[in-house]
Amino acid sequence: MNPRPDARTNGRRRAALAAAGALLAAVAVAGTAAAPASAVVPAGTAATPATAATPATAGLPPLDRAAVRRAVAGVPDADVSGVLVRITGDAGTFETSAGTGDAATGRRPDPDGRFRIGSISKVFTATVVLQLAAEGRIDLDGTVQQYLPGVLPADLPPVKVGQLLDHTSGLPRGSNAAWGDGTTAWFAEHRTEGWTPEQVVATLAGGRMSFAPGTAQQYNGMNTFVAGLLIEKVTGRPYATEVERRIIRPLHLRDTAVPDKDDLRLSRPAAHGYLAVDGPDGRRLVDVTEQSPWPWAEGGMISSAPDLDRFLTALFRGRLLPPAQQRMLFTVPDVPNQQNSQCKASSTPERACMSMGLVRAEINGVTLWGKTGSRPGWTSGVFATKDLSRTIVYSLNPTGLNGAEAADIQKLAGAVFPPAPSKP
Numbered sequence: 001m002n003p004r005p006d007a008r009t010n011g012r013r014r015a016a017l018a019a020a021g022a023l024l025a026a027v028a029v030a031g032t033a034a035a036p037a038s039a040v041v042p043a044g045t046a047a048t049p050a051t052a053a054t055p056a057t058a059g060l061p062p063l064d065r066a067a068v069r070r071a072v073a074g075v076p077d078a079d080v081s082g083v084l085v086r087i088t089g090d091a092g093t094f095e096t097s098a099g100t101g102d103a104a105t106g107r108r109p110d111p112d113g114r115f116r117i118g119s120i121s122k123v124f125t126a127t128v129v130l131q132l133a134a135e136g137r138i139d140l141d142g143t144v145q146q147y148l149p150g151v152l153p154a155d156l157p158p159v160k161v162g163q164l165l166d167h168t169s170g171l172p173r174g175s176n177a178a179w180g181d182g183t184t185a186w187f188a189e190h191r192t193e194g195w196t197p198e199q200v201v202a203t204l205a206g207g208r209m210s211f212a213p214g215t216a217q218q219y220n221g222m223n224t225f226v227a228g229l230l231i232e233k234v235t236g237r238p239y240a241t242e243v244e245r246r247i248i249r250p251l252h253l254r255d256t257a258v259p260d261k262d263d264l265r266l267s268r269p270a271a272h273g274y275l276a277v278d279g280p281d282g283r284r285l286v287d288v289t290e291q292s293p294w295p296w297a298e299g300g301m302i303s304s305a306p307d308l309d310r311f312l313t314a315l316f317r318g319r320l321l322p323p324a325q326q327r328m329l330f331t332v333p334d335v336p337n338q339q340n341s342q343c344k345a346s347s348t349p350e351r352a353c354m355s356m357g358l359v360r361a362e363i364n365g366v367t368l369w370g371k372t373g374s375r376p377g378w379t380s381g382v383f384a385t386k387d388l389s390r391t392i393v394y395s396l397n398p399t400g401l402n403g404a405e406a407a408d409i410q411k412l413a414g415a416v417f418p419p420a421p422s423k424p
Contacts, residue, residue, distance in 0.1 A: 060366060060390055061418050063091040071415035072408075075099035075396075079404035081285070082109040082271035082397040086305035087416060088313075089390040095305070099397070101271035103285065113270025114255045114304045115395045116293075117380055118373025121258075121301040122224045126165045126357030127315065128242050129227055130325040133161075137234050140165075140328075140356075147230055153205050159213050161230065164223040165356035166333055167340070168214050172207025174200065174222050178294065184275040184401055187376050188286040194261055194294030200225050216338040217352035221298040228297025239297050251314050255304035259293040266290065266302060273377020276399040285399065288377045299373060305393040308382045312370065316388055328356045330369065330386065342372075364419045366390075379405055392416050 068085065075083045075098045082099035101109035132138040140162035144152055152159065156171070163169040178195055180186035201222070210218050228239045235242055240258035248256050259265075266289050274285040293300035303311075318326050335352050337343045343353035345361040353360050358369045361383070370383030379398050384391035394412060398405040 059420065060385070061420050063087060063089075063094065063390070064415065064418070065094055065096075067415040067418070068094070068412070069096055071411040072096060072098040074411070075408060077408070079400060080396050080398055080408050081274050083408065083412075084109045084111045084113075084270055084305060084395050085412060085416075086111060086309055086393045087390065088309055089384075089388060091390070097270075099271070101269075103272065103274065103287070109271035109395075109397070110268075111270070112255075112304060112306055114266060114268050114302050115270045115380060116266065116273070116291075116373075116375040116378045117301050117303045117308070118295070118299045118375045118378065119221070120303070120308065120371045120373035120380060120382060121295070121297060121299050122221075123315070123357050123371050124243050124247055124301060124311075125224050125227050125231070125239075125297045127320055128231055128246055129161070129165060130321055130328060130356065131246055132231070132234055134322050134325045138230070144226060144230070148226070148233055151201060151226065151229060153207075156204075156209065157213060161227075162328075162356060163213050164227045164230075165328075166217065166352075167219050167223055167354050168217050168333055168335060168352070169220070169223050170209045170211040170213050170216065170218070171220055171222050171226070172204050172209060173220055174207060175203035177203070182401065184286075184376070184399075185277045185279075187401070188275055188277050188288055191288050191291040191376070192264055194292035196261070196294075197225050197229055197296050201229065211338060214333075214335070216336045217333065217340055217354060218338045219340045219342050219354065221295070224298040225296065231297070243301075247311065247320065251310055251319075253303070253307040253311060255302070255307045256311070257302050258296075259300060259302060261292070261294065261296070264290040264292060270304065270395060271397050273375075273397055274399055275376060275401075291376070295375070299375065305395065308393045309391055312382050312384055312391060313388060316369075316384060316386065329358055330360075331355055332360055363413060363417045366417050368417075376401060379409070381409075390416070 072083045072085060082101050084097040087094045095111035097109040097111050099109060101107050129138060133140050138161055141160055143158040143160055145158055159169045159171065180190060231239050231242055243258050269289055272287050272289045275288050276283050277286045314320055332355050333352050337350055337352050342359050343349045345363055346353040347362045359371055361368045366385060368383040369386060370381060372381040377397055378395060380395040382393045396405050396408060
């Protein structure tokens with residue numbers, strides 16, 4: 001293993017995570033651009049003229065498809081090589097992409113292709129834990145120490161299972177050593193290396209609790225690693241098996257997978273992931289599409305925009321959880337937010353914004369629920385209004401790890417969820 005990184009490295013990591021949540025904080029109106037991106041309307045879906053705005057409900061302004069195209073048409077730029085977006089709901093289905101999906105061929109990103117979804121994986125993990133709770137196999141008020149004796153350091157206080165899901169556990173963050181010095185050059189060189197979940201959780205040793213369990217909320221991937229181990233302990237089956245049998249197969253998610261720890265491939269990618277690396281001969285783009293899926297239950301999954309749309313739709317409609325657990329998806333604990341970048345777009349950013357699986361955000365008066373994700377080479381998100389009147393899935397391909405792609409995401413958010421027109 002690599003040594004624990006310094007504060008500068010941790011700062012870079014926090015910046016990258018903050019960028020993944022940029023959609024949540026975006027209120028900018030989409031800017032104009034030159035050449036429009038392509039649009040695709042799947043067979044069987046009535047197409048709306050490219051310049052027309054489609055009707056909206058639940059207080060949403062009509063979807064302006066031309067504005068969405070303009071928002072992504074500036075890609076590729078200095079910070080992003082490719083982008084794709086899928087919007088569904090009352091306005092129908094709209095897909096578009098821009099930039100470079102494959103530098104070798106020059107093709108654009110495939111709106112239906114696969115990408116690494118990063119922390120959107122957490123929603124799948126939380127859903128499985130809530131299913132096990134509904135089956136009476138897990139008590140959300142039971143403790144991690146009860147279910148996984150010896151996994152957490154002995155000096156830590158009791159942590160409830162439910163506190164893992166809504167990030168109120170207060171667990172130490174552990175080591176970010178897998179990010180090395182936080183540079184693109186380091187990741188490009190070490191991208192095939194991986195950790196086991198047990199190795200990740202072992203880095204909790206010697207760490208200090210951020211707060212007493214249940215008293216605040218702090219976004220912490222360590223919670224989801226522990227939740228993944230809990231799923232395996234309770235079911236006696238691998239985490240990947242449980243996600244497949246409970247979510248992937250029932251919903252016919254053909255592009256979604258939990259890769260094996262040694263599987264570096266990304267078959268049929270929507271776009272290759274590239275990182276800009278400085279070297280003696282100047283800056284060059286390194287293809288990091290093949291990389292270790294070591295984030296596992298916390299951030300190692302692969303999916304596509306159609307699959308994530310289908311998953312979130314099924315989740316919101318109650319196809320995966322009974323009513324009691326469904327309510328937990330939309331219940332946010334009333335505790336302070338402690339350095340939680342996920343809450344930037346909350347109407348009360350000083351308070352918690354995460355439920356047991358989702359993030360709540362308010363953008364231009366519209367409340368959204370969903371999750372962002374980030375892996376080197378990808379920044380993605382899936383969000384929807386609770387009534388599913390508008391759902392968005394996006395995936396960008398940033399060439400850095402410093403969060404500079406936030407400006408592109410802000411343009412996109414402003415186009416998809418613009419301010420309501422003022423009344424005369």
